[in-house]
Amino acid sequence: MLDDRKLAVxxxxxxxxxxxxxxxxxxxxxxxxxxxVSPATIRNDMAxxxxxxxxxxxxxxxxxxxxxxxxxxxxxxxxxxxxLSSAERRAxxxxxxxxxxxxxxxxxxxxxxxxxxxxxAVVQYPTxxxxxxxxxxxxxxxxxxxxxxxITNTGRVEQRVIELHEVADDARxxxxxxxLNACLDGCGLSSVPELVADLPERVPAEDRPMAATIxxxxxxxxxxxxxxxxxxxxxxxxxxxxxxxxxxDVLEALEEQVVLMRLLGETSPDTPAALTVRIGSENxxxxxxGTSIVATGYGSGDRQLARLGVLGPTxxxxxxxxxxxxxxxRYVSQILAAS
Amino acid sequence: MLDDRKLAVxxxxxxxxxxxxxxxxxxxxxxxxxxxVSPATIRNDMAxxxxxxxxxxxxxxxxxxxxxxxxxxxxxxxxxxxxLSSAERRAxxxxxxxxxxxxxxxxxxxxxxxxxxxxxAVVQYPTxxxxxxxxxxxxxxxxxxxxxxxITNTGRVEQRVIELHEVADDARxxxxxxxLNACLDGCGLSSVPELVADLPERVPAEDRPMAATIxxxxxxxxxxxxxxxxxxxxxxxxxxxxxxxxxxDVLEALEEQVVLMRLLGETSPDTPAALTVRIGSENxxxxxxGTSIVATGYGSGDRQLARLGVLGPTxxxxxxxxxxxxxxxRYVSQILAAS
DNA sequence: ACTTGGCACTCGGGAACACAGAGTGCCAGA
DNA sequence: TCTGGCACTCTGTGTTCCCGAGTGCCAAGT
Numbered sequence: 001m002l003d004d005r006k007l008a009v010x011x012x013x014x015x016x017x018x019x020x021x022x023x024x025x026x027x028x029x030x031x032x033x034x035x036x037v038s039p040a041t042i043r044n045d046m047a048x049x050x051x052x053x054x055x056x057x058x059x060x061x062x063x064x065x066x067x068x069x070x071x072x073x074x075x076x077x078x079x080x081x082x083x084l085s086s087a088e089r090r091a092x093x094x095x096x097x098x099x100x101x102x103x104x105x106x107x108x109x110x111x112x113x114x115x116x117x118x119x120x121a122v123v124q125y126p127t128x129x130x131x132x133x134x135x136x137x138x139x140x141x142x143x144x145x146x147x148x149x150x151i152t153n154t155g156r157v158e159q160r161v162i163e164l165h166e167v168a169d170d171a172r173x174x175x176x177x178x179x180l181n182a183c184l185d186g187c188g189l190s191s192v193p194e195l196v197a198d199l200p201e202r203v204p205a206e207d208r209p210m211a212a213t214i215x216x217x218x219x220x221x222x223x224x225x226x227x228x229x230x231x232x233x234x235x236x237x238x239x240x241x242x243x244x245x246x247x248x249d250v251l252e253a254l255e256e257q258v259v260l261m262r263l264l265g266e267t268s269p270d271t272p273a274a275l276t277v278r279i280g281s282e283n284x285x286x287x288x289x290g291t292s293i294v295a296t297g298y299g300s301g302d303r304q305l306a307r308l309g310v311l312g313p314t315x316x317x318x319x320x321x322x323x324x325x326x327x328x329x330r331y332v333s334q335i336l337a338a339s
Numbered sequence: 340m341l342d343d344r345k346l347a348v349x350x351x352x353x354x355x356x357x358x359x360x361x362x363x364x365x366x367x368x369x370x371x372x373x374x375x376v377s378p379a380t381i382r383n384d385m386a387x388x389x390x391x392x393x394x395x396x397x398x399x400x401x402x403x404x405x406x407x408x409x410x411x412x413x414x415x416x417x418x419x420x421x422x423l424s425s426a427e428r429r430a431x432x433x434x435x436x437x438x439x440x441x442x443x444x445x446x447x448x449x450x451x452x453x454x455x456x457x458x459x460a461v462v463q464y465p466t467x468x469x470x471x472x473x474x475x476x477x478x479x480x481x482x483x484x485x486x487x488x489x490i491t492n493t494g495r496v497e498q499r500v501i502e503l504h505e506v507a508d509d510a511r512x513x514x515x516x517x518x519l520n521a522c523l524d525g526c527g528l529s530s531v532p533e534l535v536a537d538l539p540e541r542v543p544a545e546d547r548p549m550a551a552t553i554x555x556x557x558x559x560x561x562x563x564x565x566x567x568x569x570x571x572x573x574x575x576x577x578x579x580x581x582x583x584x585x586x587x588d589v590l591e592a593l594e595e596q597v598v599l600m601r602l603l604g605e606t607s608p609d610t611p612a613a614l615t616v617r618i619g620s621e622n623x624x625x626x627x628x629g630t631s632i633v634a635t636g637y638g639s640g641d642r643q644l645a646r647l648g649v650l651g652p653t654x655x656x657x658x659x660x661x662x663x664x665x666x667x668x669r670y671v672s673q674i675l676a677a678s
Numbered sequence: 679a680c681t682t683g684g685c686a687c688t689c690g691g692g693a694a695c696a697c698a699g700a701g702t703g704c705c706a707g708a
Numbered sequence: 709t710c711t712g713g714c715a716c717t718c719t720g721t722g723t724t725c726c727c728g729a730g731t732g733c734c735a736a737g738t
Contacts, residue, residue, distance in 0.1 A: 101499060134486075135478040157496055
């Protein structure tokens, strides 16, 4: 159906269009790429490609532009992820080394990725649910108030101030803390609810109301933060590009956690480190026709903790972008594994 | 020099230009505002205003547009901060009530402010240096690693993982924690360095290297985070407006913590709750000609903890914007004081 | 001394128009 | 199956023209 030369033509169209941002015509193609055929032949191929929906012309007698379907074929079969230059690798290292805490890692990562790809970078904070409890701390603030601090193995820290209905002295708090830690230390967050289910029964009767209050806040914390935190950077890189749906829609989407969440997508369980590419209309949000997302999972070792990626115009350099996303994801995974 | 009528003309020009975004001419002015004079008279006044630099014409035979100096005079002498409608007040309350922690308060605030003003909102996290220590926690992670958690009275939590040069058992850590808390609880962060200066001498000799390591990280934390965290929201609101310096510059500035920091400015010590307005070229960053900043301090009680504000085109509705910024700052201050 | 109506002048922006250039589709011949 | 030739169709750009909004100035009025 599509012989090798037609595929080569499609590849050439995508490459030229990405680099020039102008519809590409048969003559230019014949010159710039050594396809060893005449423009007329290319025109015939183009007619076929157009008929099949891989390319389109903005108007009669203009060059051709790849369609979403065309980019899809290009990404799937006609391109190879481009590895980073050694200079870029060094940049990544120097940029990420020296991050002091999780916040810092995420912030640096998102900026790095934005700078590297010259597009908008999006990074999801490591998921709470898949991490494990490293420590639970109860800090008495005043007679009737304690602060609950939950530290996970990914370095994430959640805190809540809890109002108690009774006065709680330090000793009782300390005891409860000990019980909590004994019970939860090292356990996965998802198993916390069952683990603490019978906990009130294991404390002195007079402490049970307090324990119940604290537990309910703890469980609430786990649930509430299920909608994960996501940050982005590099919005300035959108300024040059023009989107079919207006820049405004894109910026609005970026500020909607929920939308971003769905954009990054889910890590496929079988190939966790695979790159996900969503092109134009493939993505689930109407304001983002005209943009593509390249994303992947990251996390220490075999555990995928969260996802990161970039968002840019459909007309983007996929091989380079995919290379950068993959490389950054690997480095961040290393950093997280080491800490 | 400028009689009342000339000031009225300037006010009318600013108001009309803000609402229409088109240069305003003498005839339109005479009609829309009841100044009770003829267009010719207004033209004379305009000539004077232009000579003095309060207004300008984009080209000969176009209407007049306020200059930065004109907006300045308008803000200082010709306008009054406009209080919010009761619907808006209610919106603020429902939006901010229910925030679970400091992160949440800040996030909600910045979004609220962006939505309310339809501009870019900027909020600085409460300053570390002016808050006080509520609790210091040392959590053993493994034999040679502890996590230092610093909780302030503003609800801010800083954490660092510390690598020790020796094995530290729980008892020794617990002791050090007790000493630290006894020493620092309730003290201002700025006084921490002097308070812990002689601390190594107050622990058993064999613990001193460990104490020194931990202290150095603690002090480092205080210094490093001196460059405060700032967040913004509502970048989508910039999409419609056009800036002299291009949208790109503005977005870039927004992603530079340092620039944002300087934009928000310093709270004046004598009138901490005063609104600061920086108009166009008055602000310190060249990429932001064409934008104005309305900012103010916020914080619990008499203590100003940090600043918040909005950024928009110089052509903005100052009275309304100032009203919104002031109102939000007050509500946030209340929320923080209560927690 | 200020205000007003009149008037000539200026300039930007939109409409109408022509034109060059790039690109296409198709066809006949190699 | 490829190629060169050719007629055709667009867009984008440059030019011209004109309308209208707005100005500055001046002389007359209050």
